[in-house]
Amino acid sequence: MKKLSYGHQYIDEEDIDAVAAVLRGDWLTQGPAVEAFEKAFAEYLGVYHAVSFANGTAALHGAYFAAGVEEGDEVITSPMTFAATGNAALYLGGKPVFADIDPGTICLDPAEAEKKISPRTKVIAPVSFAGYPADIESFLSLARSCGALVVEDACHALGASRGNSSVGKEADMTAFSFHPVKHITTGEGGMVTTDSPRLAERLRLFRTHGITKDPEKMTGTPHGPWYNEMQVLGYNYRLSDIHAALGLSQLSKLDNFVRRRKAIAALYDSLFGDVPGLTVPPQSDGHSYHLYPLQFPAAERGAIFARLGEEGIAGMVHYPPLHLHPYYRERFGFKEGDFPLAEEFYGREISLPMYFGLTDEDIRRVAETIRQIMERED
Numbered sequence: 001m002k003k004l005s006y007g008h009q010y011i012d013e014e015d016i017d018a019v020a021a022v023l024r025g026d027w028l029t030q031g032p033a034v035e036a037f038e039k040a041f042a043e044y045l046g047v048y049h050a051v052s053f054a055n056g057t058a059a060l061h062g063a064y065f066a067a068g069v070e071e072g073d074e075v076i077t078s079p080m081t082f083a084a085t086g087n088a089a090l091y092l093g094g095k096p097v098f099a100d101i102d103p104g105t106i107c108l109d110p111a112e113a114e115k116k117i118s119p120r121t122k123v124i125a126p127v128s129f130a131g132y133p134a135d136i137e138s139f140l141s142l143a144r145s146c147g148a149l150v151v152e153d154a155c156h157a158l159g160a161s162r163g164n165s166s167v168g169k170e171a172d173m174t175a176f177s178f179h180p181v182k183h184i185t186t187g188e189g190g191m192v193t194t195d196s197p198r199l200a201e202r203l204r205l206f207r208t209h210g211i212t213k214d215p216e217k218m219t220g221t222p223h224g225p226w227y228n229e230m231q232v233l234g235y236n237y238r239l240s241d242i243h244a245a246l247g248l249s250q251l252s253k254l255d256n257f258v259r260r261r262k263a264i265a266a267l268y269d270s271l272f273g274d275v276p277g278l279t280v281p282p283q284s285d286g287h288s289y290h291l292y293p294l295q296f297p298a299a300e301r302g303a304i305f306a307r308l309g310e311e312g313i314a315g316m317v318h319y320p321p322l323h324l325h326p327y328y329r330e331r332f333g334f335k336e337g338d339f340p341l342a343e344e345f346y347g348r349e350i351s352l353p354m355y356f357g358l359t360d361e362d363i364r365r366v367a368e369t370i371r372q373i374m375e376r377e378d
């Protein structure tokens with residue numbers, strides 16, 4: 001029985017050769033491959049700046065820093081996300097402020113986000129959940145109304161678009177992840193895109209300890225050609241050339257990857273769309289389907305998940321709502337019922353297998369297995 005998981009990388013010989021070429025060369029850490037990857041990534045999305053990071057979490061940390069998040073500042077985001085979206089605010093002494101989702105998009109609801117705006121709001125961080133492009137226009141106008149910036153967490157949404165605009169172009173900054181289950185992988189890796197030279201500069205400073213070697217940026221007089229200055233508290237968040245070579249090679253396949261993901265979603269939609277009790281993911285032409293989150297009757301979800309596992313189909317549940325993790329409960333006093341729509345979605349969701357290497361036959365097997373389980377459960 002072929003085992004299926006909810007996500008998996010696709011690596012070919014071209015990718016392997018690209019990494020091997022770096023290993024045979026002189027540069028291992030940030031060097032020419034990083035520069036080439038950043039340039040190609042920016043060109044792909046049509047943005048001025050793409051700044052790579054060691055992972056998507058570091059990319060979010062850098063974006064919040066560049067946006068000016070400091071002790072006590074607030075970042076409004078969705079509880080229906082991976083922990084990193086909230087944690088990155090905590091790393092800076094900031095405070096994640098949650099607002100509930102719109103069940104029609106499974107993304108942060110702009111109307112709910114508006115209610116959470118305060119004088120401390122520095123960032124609004126919508127998550128383009130599963131690859132569905134969040135309503136960025138509304139978040140931008142909200143942010144403009146209160147002097148905040150929009151950092152889109154697009155770790156699910158590489159290759160997604162809004163009309164003619166790629167996700168990554170519209171928000172003040174957009175964060176991506178290259179974890180193996182994401183659209184393209186570097187093993188571990190991340191990127192922030194922006195059109196602002198000022199923000200790009202802050203991002204680059206932050207990922208290299210806060211140290212600059214650029215004489216024009218020095219605040220003191222250089223002691224000599226060796227001189228460098230640490231100006232802010234940054235981190236070592238560099239991507240290596242080994243990772244970047246893989247990323248560059250993967251990027252050349254991204255169109256193909258996204259096309260296949262959309263075809264897989266269309267096939268699932270056609271197989272589940274008319275099954276009573278099931279809710280297929282929200283539709284959008286620009287959806288890039290990192291995940292295929294299918295909603296089941298809440299009472300049956302657990303049993304269905306377990307039965308799928310027995311049939312060799314390892315789904316995943318995205319996500320235990322962030323505010324209900326013990327750390328968040330204890331630190332901020334969150335409890336069940338605080339964000340009922342996110343909690344309800346969590347209670348019904350299973351992410352089905354969704355990755356480039358899936359065959360149509362695999363997808364039909366997943367659908368058939370679910371049909372059989374549901375008939376038996378009834």
Ligand SMILES: *Cc1c(COP(=O)(O)O)cnc(C)c1O
Nearest residue numbers: 055056057082084155177178179
């Ligand atoms: C994957 C992911 C991240 C973090 O990315 P890493 O590269 O694993 O650090 C952040 N937010 C969301 C929504 C993600 O899916």
